[in-house]
Amino acid sequence: MTTLTTTAAARAVAASKIYGTGDAEVRALDAIDVEFAAGAFTAIMGPSGSGKSTLLHVLAGLDTVTSGQVFIGDVDLSTLNEKQLTIVRRERLGFVFQAFNLVPTLDALENMTLPLALAGVKPDPEWLDTVVRTVGLSDRLRNRPNQLSGGQQQRVAVARALLARPEIVFADEPTGNLDSRSGTEVLSFMRRAVDDHGQTIIMVTHDASAAAYADRVVFLADGRIIDELVDPTAAAVFDRMKTLGD
Amino acid sequence: MWKVTLKGLLGHKVRFALTAIAVTLGVAFMAGTLVLTDTIKVIFDDLVTSVTRDTDAYVRSRDVIDTAFGEQRDRVDASVLGRVREIQGVREADGVLQFYAQIVGADGKTIGNPMGGAPTLGLIWNPGSLTAWRLVDGRGPTENDEVVIDRASAKAGKVEVGDTVSILSQQAPATFRVSGIATFGNADSAAGATAALFTTPTAQFLSGAVGRFDGIQVAGEDGISQRELVARITAGLADPAVQVITGERLTKENQDAFAQQLQFFNVALLAFALIALFVGSFIIFNTFSIIVAQRTREIGLLRAMGASRRQITLSVLAEAVAVGFLASLAGLLAGVGLAVGLKALLGAVGIDIPNGATQILPRTVIVGLGLGTGITVISALLPARRAARIAPIEALRAATTSTTKRLVVRAIMGVLITGAGVLALLFGLFGGGGVEAVGFGAFLIFLGVAVLLPVIARPVTRLIAWPLPRLRGTVGTLARENAARNPRRTASTAAALMIGVALVGFITIFASSIKASFASSIDQAFRSDYVIRTKGQGPPGLGGFSPALAREVAEVPGVEAASGIRFAGADIEGRATFLGAADPATATTLFDIEPRRGDLAGLGPTQIAVSTEKMRDEGWRLGQSLAIRFPRGPANLTIAATYGAGQRAGLFDFLISTEAYDLHYTERLDSQVFIKLEPDADRRVVTVRIQRVLRDYPNAELQDQEEFKASQTQQVDQVLNLIYALLALAVIIALIGIANTLGLSIIERTSELGLLRAVGMTRRQLRSVIRWEAVIIALLGTLLGMVIAGFLGWSLVHSLADQGLSTFRAPARELVVIMVFAAFAGVIAAIWPARRAAKIDILDAISYE
Ligand SMILES: Nc1ncnc2c1ncn2[C@@H]1O[C@H](COP(=O)(O)OP(=O)(O)O)[C@@H](O)[C@H]1O
């Protein structure tokens, strides 16, 4: 079934998202065209209010566009109903949010396997072992989130996102609440997932040094893509951000 | 500060609406009861007053005894009437009699007395000014075979002046010509009672009071006060056996007698209203606790900005006052509507209450508003104190810490309160503490268990839900953990249901034990082939059959023996009690009461048989004489026989012969007639013959042993269903409580639920999580309720062992049905919260800040 397709894991075609009407109208996304390559780590950057989270949400099927189209692989998300979207999220996508990532009543292992359990699928034990070892939480699996540090919690969240072997992992400022050492742990773990296992990751971030872990950086302002950098360094990203006037 | 309170109220309309409903329902029930009984009381007071409005004095016997069936007074000799009429100052005097007389309509069916409701009265037709009866058609009875009937009966039985009707009384059924139709004042009937009014000789014959009256109504001449008239009659009669009272006192006594009956009804209904409010208080407590927890940050901020603890407490309490007051007000209004509706409903089932203005007394308003508001405020006290303890620093913390350090204190308190409750209950049941101690004990047990519950809620919840994860996977795990995560909240939600279920389960066990006891005493004592009992569900002892029925049936070919049994009250050795009366010669053939010593079959008119238990308890000996006061005067009866099946076996401790009964009572009605067929008789043929006799007795029904048992059981079931209906309110409030708690928890868990949805939980799965959580909470409440129900039922049944409650039976099937029903009710309670949870917007939920 891959005959007709491009290599893009996800793409937006003339995607607009408009909140409110009349004077109160806000164009969070303004006819955006963007593609995200499979097997790559892409960072989305831009000033606060530029539409980063909105872009991520519509790409991930958590929100709908006002006009235009969004594809995950070949599938046009706008043709799916609520239940189909849920299944797409459960089976094809993974998520890491800035906070409230874990269910407090479930332990670390249960949290990691949650999407699989909801789908009624048993995790592949080898892959589970690999992921657990990579996040370095082997001895913490039976702990509840309130017994884990912020960095450990985010690593559990990333592990959850990877465990189902999703086509794409979406992360919205995953290190926004972490100190720099924990942030580094989480980011290098994501990098390794891309390098070692060909995982596709799309990450929104504020932070130039975080964006430097990515293969490519997309810059957003006022709901439009205004620039991009390939193989970025922290310094280059930082420079670009300054010109955007964040 | 008040602005904050107000905003708090307006900002959470739904949760306050749910809290308010808990209060509103309870208050509505209470106010409805008060309004209804007040209204009925005023109507009946008017009615009672109108019966005796023109009576200035009343002459009656001084002999009155207290019996198990209430006060019974002897009749006066008819000659007193003539003497009264001659006394100076007496303008008018009439003899009165009131007795059992049931009219048979044109269709051959009896009129009136549906479900043992209003009585079917026989009366003397007095044409003078003292009566409230007014002819609207025809004329009064002048011949002894004439009768005047009330207009309601005439309508119901399609009877017109000139028709002939049959009338059942303690004499053989006889036909009368309807000479007239009368109204009671302006009403078609006297509060739903049927009335047949006869000439004096006929009335005396039908009531077995030949030459006697119940009493004599007297009107004085103008200008003579009631007291003066009483004094003159007393002096004029100079008869120590006779008592003369004023018309006012008579009215008052009649009103009081009615008020006392109404009071019973009133207290019973109010008890259920209080139960509903008690259950509601758990809901209120829970809502305020959750709201305070959710507002921890906001309250911390207020404290940081300088609000004092007192101000915080007051602002929470102000909210409680506002909610409680508004809810009570709504309850009051709903209660008035309920009373009007109930009155119409009573009318619809044949318990006719005359029209009258709905009575909303200031007391009703004050009690309704006061109790509703008071309970709300009391329930909010602890949450308010908890709010005041919030430190300013907590504005900065995400507050999801649950305090577990006070669990030991809680456990000790819970055990102490429960223990005190058990003691109070046992004292009430076995130590003579009475129904108040029982009620208070039950209240303490509920409270104690509710205090204790948070300590054990977590493990018990996990235990109840252990199969869930295996059955429902992650959905099951989440439901179980959600139910266990906040034990205090789960506990108080479950406690509300626990109370309702405990009472439902208890009453089920109690009724089941009564039925089992009935059945075993019938199995044991029933030796006859058939019994004739009154149709409908009237309480035994009221109404019955003329002894002529038993005589007629005894003569039917193929019947070996037929004998009536009567129940009556008497004062035996200074104690109000009840006894049975039967024909001793046939008694042992018809029922087995296990004769022991003496000659039961030869029991004479001056003798009595006593159960062996009673003999032992009292230390009586065979041949001893007992001092007994009967309605017709005192007598000494000798204990001539003993028997084994007394009250403890569901029968009676004293038995006299029908002959003795006839000497000491004027009312001669058989409650039941037992029939034994000849051994070689053709059952079918004889049955047809008996049914032919019964055609003249349309209130009679022929039953075999199984049917008899079933009809006894049916009576218990009717009362049981009534109590179920009354308890339903408490259960409904508890379910609203589950819905409320879950709804509030969902608000609290918005981001967590949004996360679950984001990572792939379907709406259906999410709804399922909420539903299972509700089922777990419902089962927790139900299980505990069952345990308490078992204890309450067991102790009540055992305390009544010597009243004939021989068997304790916890009916497994019914109790399982209650469990299943509770679980299902949990699902229903979860409908709204589940829908709400499914509607959560994922983006709102996961957006940080
Ligand atoms: N639910 C919403 N309603 C109205 N406006 C919104 C909503 N969500 C986002 N916006 C607006 O859309 C724009 C883009 O928001 P967002 O994607 O969250 O920006 P970013 O993540 O880059 O800070 C902002 O101007 C924001 O105010």
Ligand SMILES: [Mg+2]
């Ligand atoms: Mg954002």
